[in-house]
Every structure is written in C-alpha cells, then in structure tokens.
Amino acid sequence: MGSGCAAHSSSSSSKWVMENGDEPHVLAVDDNIIDRKLVEKLLKNSSCKVTTAENGPRALEFLYGTFNGTGSKVNMVITDYCMPGMTGYELLKKIKESSATKEVPVVIMSSENIPTRINKCLEEGAQMFILKPLKQSDVKKLTCQLMNCKG
Amino acid sequence: MEVGQMQRQWVDYMRSLFMEGFLDDQFLQLQQLQDESNPDFVVEVVSLFYEDSEKLLNDLTKTLDTKGTDFKRVDAHVHQLKGSSSSIGAQRVKNACIAFRNFCEEHNIEECLRCLQQVKQEYCFLKNKLETLFRLEQQIVAAGGSIPMMELSF
Numbered sequence: 001m002g003s004g005c006a007a008h009s010s011s012s013s014s015k016w017v018m019e020n021g022d023e024p025h026v027l028a029v030d031d032n033i034i035d036r037k038l039v040e041k042l043l044k045n046s047s048c049k050v051t052t053a054e055n056g057p058r059a060l061e062f063l064y065g066t067f068n069g070t071g072s073k074v075n076m077v078i079t080d081y082c083m084p085g086m087t088g089y090e091l092l093k094k095i096k097e098s099s100a101t102k103e104v105p106v107v108i109m110s111s112e113n114i115p116t117r118i119n120k121c122l123e124e125g126a127q128m129f130i131l132k133p134l135k136q137s138d139v140k141k142l143t144c145q146l147m148n149c150k151g
Numbered sequence: 152m153e154v155g156q157m158q159r160q161w162v163d164y165m166r167s168l169f170m171e172g173f174l175d176d177q178f179l180q181l182q183q184l185q186d187e188s189n190p191d192f193v194v195e196v197v198s199l200f201y202e203d204s205e206k207l208l209n210d211l212t213k214t215l216d217t218k219g220t221d222f223k224r225v226d227a228h229v230h231q232l233k234g235s236s237s238s239i240g241a242q243r244v245k246n247a248c249i250a251f252r253n254f255c256e257e258h259n260i261e262e263c264l265r266c267l268q269q270v271k272q273e274y275c276f277l278k279n280k281l282e283t284l285f286r287l288e289q290q291i292v293a294a295g296g297s298i299p300m301m302e303l304s305f
Contacts, residue, residue, distance in 0.1 A: 032203075032231060032234050032235060032238075033199055033203055034196060034199050034200055034203060034234075034235045034238050034239065035234065035235070035238050037195070037196055037199060038181075038184075038196065038238055041184050041189065041192065042184070045184065082230065084227070111233070111234055111237060132234065132237065132238065133177045133180070133237050133238045133240075134238075135177075135180050136180060136183065136184070
C-alpha cells in the first residue's frame, strides 16, 4: 500500500511557474510500456499535453528538437530512474548540463525508496522525486506546482 | 439476471479480489482513470500488461534453462515485471517478483526456478480472475448498466 513519503521536492519552486495559462507540455520518459501509458493518462487528466519517450537518448533528441521548432516547448520532464543504457539520473545530468535545457524542471520516478538515490537526484537539480506506482494525487501535485495553483 | 444483480455480483467479486490479495489500491487508480474519453482504459492497460509479461516470462524461461545463467539479465526482466505488476495493482504477482529478485541476488538457480514457477502461477491466476471481472463488466454494459465505482472501505 502507499508509503508515507511518496514525493520529495527541492525548496525552489519559482522556476516551475509557467508564463501563461496554456496547457503544460510534459515529456515523459520510461522504458516500461505500461508505465508510459499510465503516466501519459495521469498527465492528460491533469490537463497536460504529453509526449512520451522510451529512453534517455530519444528524450534528449526530442527535447533539443523543440529548440529547432520541432514540437512545442517542453515545460517539464518526468523520467524513470532505472532505465537500461542512459539512466534517469544520467538524463537529468545531461539536461542540467546544457544551458539550453537546464531551466526545464526534471522530476524523477522510481519504484525504490533509496535515500542516497533521492538525495543524489535532488542535488543534481531534480525538482522532485516520486515513488512508483504513480497515483493521480502525485501528478496533481506536480502540475499544480507547474501551473502555480494556490492551495 | 437483471442489471442491479449483476452490479452487486461485480462488487462482490472485486471485493474478493482485494481480500485475497490479487489486487491492491493501484488497480483502483486505473479504474478511476477510465472515463468517457477512455472507456476501455483498464482493459487496454491490462492487455499491454499481458503482452509484456508473457514476453518477459518466455525470456526468463529460456534464460534460466541454459547453463551459465546470466543473473543480471534475469534480474532485469524480473525488475520489469515487478514494475508493471505494481503499476496495475497486481499485488500477488508483484510479491512473487520481489521474492524472485532476492534469489537472483544470491545467484541461487534452484530457488530462481521455483520462483519463476510461482510468478507464472500467480500471473495465470490473475489473468483468469481479471477475465472473469471483465466478462461481468461486459454483461453489465450490454444490459445498459454502468460499472460501479469501488470505494476504498477495506
């Protein structure tokens, strides 16, 4: 059943706020097809536009592409931690390393509640760490921060 | 059978699936995501789960059968299956995967083989149970009724 601390977030939330009232565009990255379908539906239910990617390299390709006019601007990336090849942590680092993308909030999801893993991600600049399986309440929390909802 | 009776039968069946540990809260999350724009969401997700699981189970059977088992590969597959089963609320399958991973870590081939059988069995039980559930749902909808919303009262 659900555990106590399902989500951990860093203190700064100002970068989350979107400039206008449009639907946020979220890039969701997960190698598991079931989890991709689930996160996509959860995000759509929270009025987000969603693009999914099955791995880090494809996610980066899409993200960089949006700067060249392919696809609309990404307002947030949500990624699984455990992925073969490039992990979610490595993807987070790549996003934070590039001046073009470092302002994009990145949320990490994981099925394992490992404090050192969580801290490592938050230290690298992740906005939030969420435990899987994902629930509607987790996603509502995220999107509320993104759209600066009160309460 | 009239709609009210079918709906009560569905509720009783759902309750039993929770009581017996086949499903957990996460399955209710899936149901709550089903709406007019996505009336078959649960069935779609579960179908993806079947496809993905069967591939993983087949691969596990092959990998554990050969000499010099690649435990890293076995663990990776079980991790995937654990993740998917957890995401749809398939509690008993998930728990069987957790036990399996522990033996992978120990490189215990005998126990891994036993765990694989256990996971397969739990998967089969779940598949049968869900097919019964979905059949009940089809009957309710065909009779003009709607599927009740489960409350988390247990």
